[in-house]
Amino acid sequence: MKIIEVESYEKLSLLAADMIASQVLLKPDCVLGLATGSSPLGTYENLASRCGEGRLDFSRVRTVNLDEYCGLTAENPQSYRYFMDQNLFGRVNIDPANTHLPDGSASDMEAECARYESLVESLGWPDLQLLGIGHNGHIGFNEPAEDFPARVHTVQLAESTIKANSRLFDRVEDVPTMAVTMGIGTIMKARRVLLIAGADKREIVERAFHGPVTPQVPGSILQLHPDATVIFTRS
Numbered sequence: 689m690k691i692i693e694v695e696s697y698e699k700l701s702l703l704a705a706d707m708i709a710s711q712v713l714l715k716p717d718c719v720l721g722l723a724t725g726s727s728p729l730g731t732y733e734n735l736a737s738r739c740g741e742g743r744l745d746f747s748r749v750r751t752v753n754l755d756e757y758c759g760l761t762a763e764n765p766q767s768y769r770y771f772m773d774q775n776l777f778g779r780v781n782i783d784p785a786n787t788h789l790p791d792g793s794a795s796d797m798e799a800e801c802a803r804y805e806s807l808v809e810s811l812g813w814p815d816l817q818l819l820g821i822g823h824n825g826h827i828g829f830n831e832p833a834e835d836f837p838a839r840v841h842t843v844q845l846a847e848s849t850i851k852a853n854s855r856l857f858d859r860v861e862d863v864p865t866m867a868v869t870m871g872i873g874t875i876m877k878a879r880r881v882l883l884i885a886g887a888d889k890r891e892i893v894e895r896a897f898h899g900p901v902t903p904q905v906p907g908s909i910l911q912l913h914p915d916a917t918v919i920f921t922r923s
């Protein structure tokens with residue numbers, strides 16, 4: 689695993705965008721695994737600018753997102769689909785039909801999990817998977833647990849995750865308590881993994897990537913990925 693420390697969030701975003709852009713340039717029809725949250729905002733901004741300037745072409749790119757809240761429709765401004773449309777998909781020349789997220793509003797969530805796992809598999813798994821990390825070590829919405837979940841599944845969100853994510857909702861009671869997420873096994877199938885972590889994640893970066901590999905710190909599994917890069921900043 690490669691761990692790169694950079695001096696600022698701007699540098700982190702630039703470097704992450706460089707890695708994603710080079711993936712798209714080398715393989716124009718690549719499959720990008722994407723993430724939501726505050727961490728990738730600067731990266732998406734960079735990618736959108738490059739596309740606007742005609743330096744990057746998303747017309748053949750396919751995307752699969754990591755996760756989605758249960759119970760929110762795509763039109764809900766708190767949904768991850770809405771976030772992706774606003775922050776990336778609506779700002780680059782990607783074909784919306786090539787953008788995929790789990791459907792958190794499906795009536796049969798078990799069937800939806802199976803559908804989404806098969807979809808990611810049918811696309812050949814991500815060439816590059818972008819990740820953030822939660823303060824408790826979660827990646828996607830894989831919360832600390834007894835085992836590493838293998839496949840797409842629904843999950844009860846940890847109290848700390850609900851609290852952390854409530855900053856984006858009017859009230860903490862509005863944060864969904866369930867989510868659907870790629871499993872750790874799904875994430876590990878990506879050919880390359882890129883995790884970005886801002887200054888607020890110093891402690892968990894230390895625990896996850898310099899401590900033992902354990903499902904209690906789900907992101908620690910990336911120590912065993914054959915091609916994982918972590919970019920973090922302390923300021």
Ligand code: GLP
Pocket residue numbers: 723724725726727728754755819820821822827828829849853
């Ligand atoms: C959320 C998302 C994760 C994300 C994490 C960190 O719960 N499900 O995919 O990586 O939180 O988010 P942030 O980058 O906003 O700190």
